[in-house]
Amino acid sequence: MSVEKRFISEELARLKAEGLYTNIRTIESAQGPWVTIEGRRRLNLCSNNYLGLCSDKRICDRARAMIDAFGVGPGAVRTIAGTLSLHVDLEKKLADFKGTEAAMAVQSGFCANLSAVPPLVGKGDLIFSDELNHASIIDACKLSGASILRYPHNSPSGLREVLESRKDDPCRKLVVTDGVFSMDGDIAPLPELVEAAEAYGAMIMVDDAHGEGVLGRGGRGIVDHFGLHGRVDVEVGTLSKAFGVVGGFISGTGELIDYLRQKARPNLFSSALTVPDIAANLASVEILQGSDDLVRRLWSNGKLFKELMKKNGFNIGHSETPITPVILGEASVAKAFSARLFEEGIFAQAIAFPTVPRGTARIRVMVSAAHEVADLEMAASVFATVGREMGLVPA
Numbered sequence: 001m002s003v004e005k006r007f008i009s010e011e012l013a014r015l016k017a018e019g020l021y022t023n024i025r026t027i028e029s030a031q032g033p034w035v036t037i038e039g040r041r042r043l044n045l046c047s048n049n050y051l052g053l054c055s056d057k058r059i060c061d062r063a064r065a066m067i068d069a070f071g072v073g074p075g076a077v078r079t080i081a082g083t084l085s086l087h088v089d090l091e092k093k094l095a096d097f098k099g100t101e102a103a104m105a106v107q108s109g110f111c112a113n114l115s116a117v118p119p120l121v122g123k124g125d126l127i128f129s130d131e132l133n134h135a136s137i138i139d140a141c142k143l144s145g146a147s148i149l150r151y152p153h154n155s156p157s158g159l160r161e162v163l164e165s166r167k168d169d170p171c172r173k174l175v176v177t178d179g180v181f182s183m184d185g186d187i188a189p190l191p192e193l194v195e196a197a198e199a200y201g202a203m204i205m206v207d208d209a210h211g212e213g214v215l216g217r218g219g220r221g222i223v224d225h226f227g228l229h230g231r232v233d234v235e236v237g238t239l240s241k242a243f244g245v246v247g248g249f250i251s252g253t254g255e256l257i258d259y260l261r262q263k264a265r266p267n268l269f270s271s272a273l274t275v276p277d278i279a280a281n282l283a284s285v286e287i288l289q290g291s292d293d294l295v296r297r298l299w300s301n302g303k304l305f306k307e308l309m310k311k312n313g314f315n316i317g318h319s320e321t322p323i324t325p326v327i328l329g330e331a332s333v334a335k336a337f338s339a340r341l342f343e344e345g346i347f348a349q350a351i352a353f354p355t356v357p358r359g360t361a362r363i364r365v366m367v368s369a370a371h372e373v374a375d376l377e378m379a380a381s382v383f384a385t386v387g388r389e390m391g392l393v394p395a
């Protein structure tokens, strides 16, 4: 390898030496509460398939039927090849679900953030961003060219302090936060953040990736959870977690969405979601609109698992949602823990720096509505066995 490219092998070696190199497992079955990996059946505790919809028969049937009617590919970007009526149907349904005037679907939640931020603020403007915001928000903010001011995590007073320090800047201002912080499961204090943004004339945007299907009436998300309809300028969502498919969307006023359709580069320069994606998402939203059974089951499973883990002496942080972080410390410890879990029948990946701060590496357990009580009892018992064996919880 040339001298110039040696940094690649050096960086890979460093990641491996520090226990930060990620090995990606190959799943040989559908995503579900149980999966097959290397020919072995394992309990799946790490997917964002909150409601178990990834392989729901109703969703798969709809995708198949729509392939027969519409084919598969979108042909090109929507502004060039037109937009299928299915895209329009999905956007109307999403807006209805979220209680907004309109919505625009894009290829992923990541793309939704890239679609939302740069059209709203640019060079000379200011973004006020929670210090623990998701990477896709951070990248969207950087891409916008605006100056980024971080405020302390989930701190409305911290946000007010930063807003106050720049109150005389005659530019556009955008406050941006995750709704649910996925590594800890805590919820943004959105009412207070909205009040701060309103007081200082800033726009506010929430990324509800882990709130949809989880918070609010029937999983309508964080804005619904806090009754803030009409007071949050931009809501970003993903279709790849609770909805069980793939894709992202932005919802808000009709004017905002009209504007983003003209300005958002993932909409202008990247092809739209495929037919099976859209059909499956349509079915998924309809399932959520029809019943809150899955959402209620998700919460009761989350509550049960947390109780069992607390009883076993684990540090499970301060999650306010079904997300259960099992905080273990160093990356190498979390990796060894994950490997032992795998041997004992559980697929639960370790998460370390840079996704979480150094020294707080963890197994982030994602409980799903599709898990049986017996699955969760088995999981808690295996965690306890491995935890005791590694001297991490009392014997």
Ligand SMILES: Cc1ncc(COP(=O)(O)O)c(C=O)c1O
Pocket: 108, 109, 110, 111, 134, 136, 137, 178, 182, 207, 209, 210, 238, 239, 240, 246, 247, 248
């Ligand atoms: C807060 C947040 N926003 C956006 C995304 C990206 O969503 P997607 O996987 O649909 O690109 C994620 C995914 O991890 C997320 O946690």
